[in-house]
Amino acid sequence: MAQTIAEKLFSRHNLAGKPVHSGDFLEARIDGAMMHYHANEPMHDLALQAGFKDGLPRVWDRDRVYVLLDHHQPTLSQKQADENALIRREVERLGIKCFHDSEPGIAHQMMADYGLTRPGELVVGNDSHTISYGALNSGGMGITRADMLYVLLFGELWFQVPPTLKLVLNGKQPNYPIAKDIILHLAGQYGDDFAGSMSIEYAGTLTPQLSIDSRMCLSAHGVEVGAKLAMFPCDDTTREFLKTRTDKPFEPIAADVDAVYEKEIVLDVDSMPFAVAKPHQFGNVGPVSDVAGVAIQQAIIGSCANGRFEDIEIAARMLKGRKVAKGMRFLISPASQQVYLQCLKAGLIESLIEAGAQVVTPGCGVCQPKVGFLSDGEACITATTRNFKGRKGSMKADIYLAGPLTVAAAAVAGKIIDPREVFDGI
Amino acid sequence: MAFDLNRTLSGRVWKFGDSIETDAINPYYRYPTMEELKLHTMEAYRPEFPKEVKAGDILVAGRNFGCGSSRPGLVLREVGIAVILAESVSRLFLRNSIARAIPIFVAPGITKIVEDGATLEVDYPAGVVRVPASGASVELRKFPPVIEQIFAAGGLPESAYARYMRETAKQNN
Numbered sequence: 001m002a003q004t005i006a007e008k009l010f011s012r013h014n015l016a017g018k019p020v021h022s023g024d025f026l027e028a029r030i031d032g033a034m035m036h037y038h039a040n041e042p043m044h045d046l047a048l049q050a051g052f053k054d055g056l057p058r059v060w061d062r063d064r065v066y067v068l069l070d071h072h073q074p075t076l077s078q079k080q081a082d083e084n085a086l087i088r089r090e091v092e093r094l095g096i097k098c099f100h101d102s103e104p105g106i107a108h109q110m111m112a113d114y115g116l117t118r119p120g121e122l123v124v125g126n127d128s129h130t131i132s133y134g135a136l137n138s139g140g141m142g143i144t145r146a147d148m149l150y151v152l153l154f155g156e157l158w159f160q161v162p163p164t165l166k167l168v169l170n171g172k173q174p175n176y177p178i179a180k181d182i183i184l185h186l187a188g189q190y191g192d193d194f195a196g197s198m199s200i201e202y203a204g205t206l207t208p209q210l211s212i213d214s215r216m217c218l219s220a221h222g223v224e225v226g227a228k229l230a231m232f233p234c235d236d237t238t239r240e241f242l243k244t245r246t247d248k249p250f251e252p253i254a255a256d257v258d259a260v261y262e263k264e265i266v267l268d269v270d271s272m273p274f275a276v277a278k279p280h281q282f283g284n285v286g287p288v289s290d291v292a293g294v295a296i297q298q299a300i301i302g303s304c305a306n307g308r309f310e311d312i313e314i315a316a317r318m319l320k321g322r323k324v325a326k327g328m329r330f331l332i333s334p335a336s337q338q339v340y341l342q343c344l345k346a347g348l349i350e351s352l353i354e355a356g357a358q359v360v361t362p363g364c365g366v367c368q369p370k371v372g373f374l375s376d377g378e379a380c381i382t383a384t385t386r387n388f389k390g391r392k393g394s395m396k397a398d399i400y401l402a403g404p405l406t407v408a409a410a411a412v413a414g415k416i417i418d419p420r421e422v423f424d425g426i
Numbered sequence: 427m428a429f430d431l432n433r434t435l436s437g438r439v440w441k442f443g444d445s446i447e448t449d450a451i452n453p454y455y456r457y458p459t460m461e462e463l464k465l466h467t468m469e470a471y472r473p474e475f476p477k478e479v480k481a482g483d484i485l486v487a488g489r490n491f492g493c494g495s496s497r498p499g500l501v502l503r504e505v506g507i508a509v510i511l512a513e514s515v516s517r518l519f520l521r522n523s524i525a526r527a528i529p530i531f532v533a534p535g536i537t538k539i540v541e542d543g544a545t546l547e548v549d550y551p552a553g554v555v556r557v558p559a560s561g562a563s564v565e566l567r568k569f570p571p572v573i574e575q576i577f578a579a580g581g582l583p584e585s586a587y588a589r590y591m592r593e594t595a596k597q598n599n
């Protein structure tokens with residue numbers, strides 16, 4: 001029977017060794033486990049609660065557990081420093097080999113930067129945006145901390161094979177990133193759970209033109225539209241990206257031509273407007289013209305959705321020779337040290353600083369938030385992941401989500417504005 | 427804490443809308459301790475909730491309950507919510523709840539048959555949710571055995587512990 005990418009992924013990893021189909025429950029073998037080890041709910045405490053008197057007794061495979069301290073780098077309190085110290089002791093005790101300790105950055109970007117998630121693999125992480133590995137044809141899935149305890153011990157976990165939504169993106173890549181506009185537009189059209197508990201498979205004429213940066217934005221945002229997986233095909237762009245990052249072999253997964261899809265959505269990106277999500281939900285989307293003129297005090301480019309080279313590059317390109325509006329706080333946070341370095345070498349950071357932007361250490365800081373809080377009555381436009389009420393401090397502040405180009409335009413204008421009114425050549 | 431799926435429950439309903447996110451359920455980055463969280467859970471939607479919720483109350487929500495970051499809803503159990511029923515549940519919130527043996531059931535149509543403050547009866551064994559006052563009912567989706575076993579063990583960490591002990595005992599024999 002013909003299979004989707006999700007069906008093949010789970011069939012390949014099924015412990016029972018049988019092919020599985022949409023709706024089946026299975027116990028699967030895990031290829032990699034990404035975790036912070038500690039955030040919100042400590043893994044060590046969970047192990048104690050479960051009954052392990054001395055904490056976790058082992059990890060199933062020391063080469064397949066990746067610990068990255070992204071959420072707490074650099075530490076903002078002694079409490080965090082103490083937590084990081086505990087993680088260091090635990091990593092040492094359990095013999096975990098891959099540990100990115102004193103390195104700021106978002107774990108998901110670092111997983112890609114260091115080639116730790118490869119096509120055809122089933123990689124879990126205890127963070128919802130683990131789904132972004134689908135950009136590399138890797139079955140990245142967010143799991144919960146309690147699930148992770150099970151994975152760490154046995155390298156196995158239960159799943160239900162999701163039905164698949166085929167997302168056909170047709171059109172031409174313009175000379176600026178449009179991944180954010182695509183996903184916001186779709187959430188606005190079809191609701192913020194249009195891919196609820198499904199696997200998204202990206203197809204269409206635009207898909208091969210998308211950069212890995214854009215693919216990671218779309219895959220990361222799979223979670224904002226409810227998806228379990230958000231898979232891109234493995235093509236030359238994928239191989240080129242992985243070439244310098246991993247020398248481990250991998251086996252990509254492609255869907256069968258006659259695979260059965262639960263749903264299909266076709267989007268023509270050439271006729272798509274710049275999209276903005278209004279407060280306080282991801283699906284509350286309209287064209288930028290709907291909110292043009294709204295005064296903005298803070299603009300942000302960053303996060304696992306839009307903190308990549310192309311996002312920062314478009315801002316730098318557009319801000320060259322211009323100034324950030326008076327009273328505007330324009331925060332830019334590269335997704336990782338590798339991305340930061342790439343931006344530095346390309347001269348982007350210089351242009352941004354000259355224009356009046358401020359660069360924040362790589363990591364989740366601008367998203368969570370750890371930096372860049374809002375006061376009552378303020379408004380922020382941001383190319384990060386979420387606009388829930390209170391996400392950036394005040395419950396009485398407004399958060400708008402948009403692509404990096406629209407954010408850069410607002411940073412210059414001091415208000416939400418169609419980027420075409422501010423910038424030439426787009 | 428094991429949850430006995432065979433128990434039927436009845437309680438007062440707190441009704442919420444669609445796409446209630448985990449930032450509202452569990453705003454841990456603003457209120458890092460459980461004691462603080464208990465005073466603030468769900469206040470983004472209903473400021474009176476943390477003050478007035480009582481042990482045994484039932485939470486009813488619309489589509490996509492628990493969307494957003496992967497965060498457990500332990501605080502809802504802590505404030506006394508006995509069971510959560512929703513039109514649909516975001517997958518990570520569902521995984522989180524199952525792994526911690528927090529009763530959460532998908533019952534399509536639930537928001538149409540029950541109003542805020544009404545009494546609701548939840549009968550998992552029969553796979554049905556009823557509103558005694560009106561007699562209206564909807565089907566509740568039952569879990570497959572692999573998930574029912576997690577509830578019986580008291581959660582996934584507890585079930586991991588049991589498996590680990592079983593396997594190491596076997597090796598030592």
Ligand code: SF4
Pocket residue numbers: 106127129302303304305363364367368385
């Ligand atoms: S950047 Fe934001 S959404 Fe992404 S992993 Fe970090 S905190 Fe989560």
